[in-house]
Amino acid sequence: MPLSLLKKNEDKNLKELITFLSFPSVSAKSEHKKDLKACASWLKDHLNKIGFKAKVCPTGGHPLVYAEYMVDPKLPTVLYYGHYDVQPPEPLELWESSPFKADIRKGYIYARGATDDKGQTWCHVKGLEAIIKKTGTLPINVKFLIEGEEEVHSANLPAWLKKNKKMLKADIAVVSDTAQFSKTLPAVTFGLRGIASCEVFVYGPNRDVHSGSYGGAIANPINVLCQMVGQLHDKNGKIAIPGFYKNVKAMSKWEKAKFKQLPYNEAAYKKSLKLQALHGEKGFTTFERTWVRPTLDVNGITGGYQGEGAKTIIPSMASCKITMRLVPGMDAKDICNLLEKHLLKIAPKSVRVKVDKHGGASAVEVPTDGPWLEATGRAIKKGFGKEPVFMKEGGSIPIVGDFKKILGVDTLLIGFGQQDDNIHSPNERFRIVDFVKGCKTAAILPDELASVK
Numbered sequence: 001m002p003l004s005l006l007k008k009n010e011d012k013n014l015k016e017l018i019t020f021l022s023f024p025s026v027s028a029k030s031e032h033k034k035d036l037k038a039c040a041s042w043l044k045d046h047l048n049k050i051g052f053k054a055k056v057c058p059t060g061g062h063p064l065v066y067a068e069y070m071v072d073p074k075l076p077t078v079l080y081y082g083h084y085d086v087q088p089p090e091p092l093e094l095w096e097s098s099p100f101k102a103d104i105r106k107g108y109i110y111a112r113g114a115t116d117d118k119g120q121t122w123c124h125v126k127g128l129e130a131i132i133k134k135t136g137t138l139p140i141n142v143k144f145l146i147e148g149e150e151e152v153h154s155a156n157l158p159a160w161l162k163k164n165k166k167m168l169k170a171d172i173a174v175v176s177d178t179a180q181f182s183k184t185l186p187a188v189t190f191g192l193r194g195i196a197s198c199e200v201f202v203y204g205p206n207r208d209v210h211s212g213s214y215g216g217a218i219a220n221p222i223n224v225l226c227q228m229v230g231q232l233h234d235k236n237g238k239i240a241i242p243g244f245y246k247n248v249k250a251m252s253k254w255e256k257a258k259f260k261q262l263p264y265n266e267a268a269y270k271k272s273l274k275l276q277a278l279h280g281e282k283g284f285t286t287f288e289r290t291w292v293r294p295t296l297d298v299n300g301i302t303g304g305y306q307g308e309g310a311k312t313i314i315p316s317m318a319s320c321k322i323t324m325r326l327v328p329g330m331d332a333k334d335i336c337n338l339l340e341k342h343l344l345k346i347a348p349k350s351v352r353v354k355v356d357k358h359g360g361a362s363a364v365e366v367p368t369d370g371p372w373l374e375a376t377g378r379a380i381k382k383g384f385g386k387e388p389v390f391m392k393e394g395g396s397i398p399i400v401g402d403f404k405k406i407l408g409v410d411t412l413l414i415g416f417g418q419q420d421d422n423i424h425s426p427n428e429r430f431r432i433v434d435f436v437k438g439c440k441t442a443a444i445l446p447d448e449l450a451s452v453k
Contacts (some may be wrong), residue, residue, distance in 0.1 A: 002130035010436060013126045014109070016046070017435070018069045020118050021111040026086035027062055027152045036062045036148050039084050043146060043172060050129040052144065059156040062148035066167075068280055069132070069142045076449055077141040077217075079170035079409065081399055082121030082177065083150035086113035088423050094426035107432055114430040115417035120176040121146060127442025143170060147399075150177075150356030152363070153197075157423035161406045169301050170450070172372050173403050176395050176438070181262060182433070186384040188377060189413035191291065191392035192400060193399040194326035194363035196335040200225070201342060203352040208313045210305075219350035221304040221318040228353075229298055229320065231346055236282035239296050239324075241342045247329035251292055254368070258390045259287045272420060291392035295325040296339075324360075325394060329374045332360030361398035367410060375448040376412045383441025414441070 005012070023039035024034040040056045040063045047054035047067040056069035062085060070077075089099035089112045097103035102111035114117070129140055145168070161168065181187040197307055204221040205214070234240045262301045269286065270278060281290040289295075303318030305311035324335055336357040347353040367373065368390065380388040393415075400411045416438030 002039070002127075002134045003440060005130045005134050006126065006436075006439050006443055009126075009130070013439060014104075014432070014435070016126075017109070017119060017122045017264075018111075020122060021102045021113050021261070022100055023084075024089075024100045025085050025113070025148065026088050027149050027247045028088055033062070036138045040065050040148055044086055047125070049254070050125070051132045052142075054144070057160070059147075059149070059160050061152075061156040064131060064145060064147040064149075064157070065161070066164075067144040067146075069128070069138055071138055071141050074139075075140050076172070077143065077170045077453060078116070078404055078446070078449055079145060079168060079173040079403070079407075080124050080142045081173060081175045081403075081411075082144075083117045083145045083148065084113075084146055085148045085151050085244070086116070087151050089426070091426060096427055097424075099428075101295075104432070108429040109314065109425055109432060109435070110429045112428050114428050115179075115421040116423040116428065117150070119430040120416045120438065123438035124174070124176060124442045125209070125328050126439045128446070130439075130443050131446060138446055140446045142446075143168065150397075150399070153358075154402070157399060158402050158406060159400055164363050165407060168407055170407070170409050171452075173400075173407075173411040174445070175407050175411050175416060176414050176416055176442075177397055177399060178395075178413050178419070179386075179419050180415050180434070181389050181391050181419075183418060184386070185263075186212060186386055186388045186413060187391045187413055188373065188380065189345045189366070189393050190368050190373075190390055191328075191365045192363060192397055192413070193291070193294075193392075193394050194332060194401070195396040195398075196271045196324045196326055196332035196339075196360035196363045197358040198322045198324075198332075198336050199319060199356040199358070200228075200322060201317060201354045201356070202228070202303075203317050203354070204350070205314065205316050208316050211312045211314050212331050213359060214373045217282065218314065218347065219348060220314050221351055222247060222315060224348060224351050225301070225303065225318040225320060228346055229301075232296055232342075237280050238282070238292065241338050242446060243294075243338050244294070244335070247331075248294060248327055249329055251288065255292065255392075259285070259291075262287065262389060287391075290394040292327055295320065295394075296325050297319075297324075298322055308344055319343060325396070326360070326363050328365055330363065333357075334360065336360070349443045361396055364397070364400040364404070364411075366413060371448070371452040372410070372412060376445070379441050379445040380414065382444045414445075
């Protein structure tokens with residue numbers, strides 16, 4: 001059985017993952033361009049070595065890796081997606097070990113990309129490899145698409161999908177870039193929020209000026225920006241942009257029922273974040289706020305002097321980065337336009353405001369019935385030893401919407417990580433027991449999918 005081979009090769013598979021994690025494949029930084037190419041090349045060589053036909057494909061940005069193992073056109077074809085690029089590791093001083101030299105301690109492997117998404121992708125690579133080595137073939141046709149720009153919004157991927165639509169034809173897609181519900185409850189994720197992104201600039205005087213000479217006579221762009229940001233939510237936590245909620249639909253009874261079945265400990269939730277109280281839109285639960293309600297958050301704010309000591313100025317400019325999480329029915333372009341219109345309206349005449357709109361991605365909902373999801377549930381139950389629960393996640397995976405829109409393919413979202421794996425944060429980690437069970441689930445999944453008629 002492939003599972004016995006996986007058990008035998010646990011140490012080898014983990015060492016290979018450590019090598020995969022050693023590439024500083026940070027897509028957001030041009031200085032890592034060579035590292036991304038090297039990582040893609042290494043991944044391509046490994047997939048070829050274990051039996052796939054793999055190649056590195058240019059995209060106009062960072063390359064992606066495409067691989068396939070075609071057995072019989074009569075069998076189901078499954079498109080596996082992952083990404084080898086990672087978030088910047090900063091702030092480096094908060095890491096307990098080097099972000100690109102994986103460290104194993106207390107049952108976890110620590111490194112940037114450990115869960116998001118190298119570790120989860122590696123589960124599928126190793127699960128499929130075990131089947132090939134044990135049986136000499138696969139029970140399904142497999143296509144791998146592992147990209148290098150997911151962390152920078154997959155800007156070049158939609159065009160590549162359209163260009164290679166015929167090559168990518170599949171019956172279903174599999175993505176493991178989400179999480180389990182908890183350490184004791186595996187999950188099937190049936191929805192993701194979308195995202196819209198903007199950057200706001202507030203301009204005052206034509207240069208930084210002395211705060212004693214000019215203070216009180218002119219507007220301070222930082223003060224004004226903070227006042228404007230403070231007007232983006234009302235006292236009940238609702239977003240105060242006219243028209244923002246016009247396409248937001250109410251939750252279904254089925255969704256509400258599924259969410260109520262999930263265990264929730266607010267005290268533990270607050271303790272894990274070292275918070276005294278939670279905050280959010282009035283009238284909704286924590287799950288509802290983070291999974292099915294839209295949000296608006298300032299991700300960073302900049303202006304004026306940031307160095308050591310004092311510098312008594314009124315700065316000439318301040319800026320902030322804003323992302324808005326979207327739910328089904330909301331369009332990223334429309335939402336960015338609404339934000340811009342509102343900011344320009346509330347801005348005082350003493351400053352000039354400019355909004356750079358970066359677009360985004362739509363929310364995604366996966367069909368919650370049918371044989372593909374049932375097959376996935378069986379594989380997760382066998383791999384993790386427990387029946388999976390149904391949940392949504394608040395993050396965004398733009399490719400899932402693109403698969404549906406461009407390729408006409410639904411996606412199965414199978415998370416192997418945990419909510420507290422510190423993705424996008426210092427000390428990102430992947431629990432080794434989850435990696436092992438993820439590989440096991442990945443080795444079981446093809447047989448289950450092959451049974452779908």
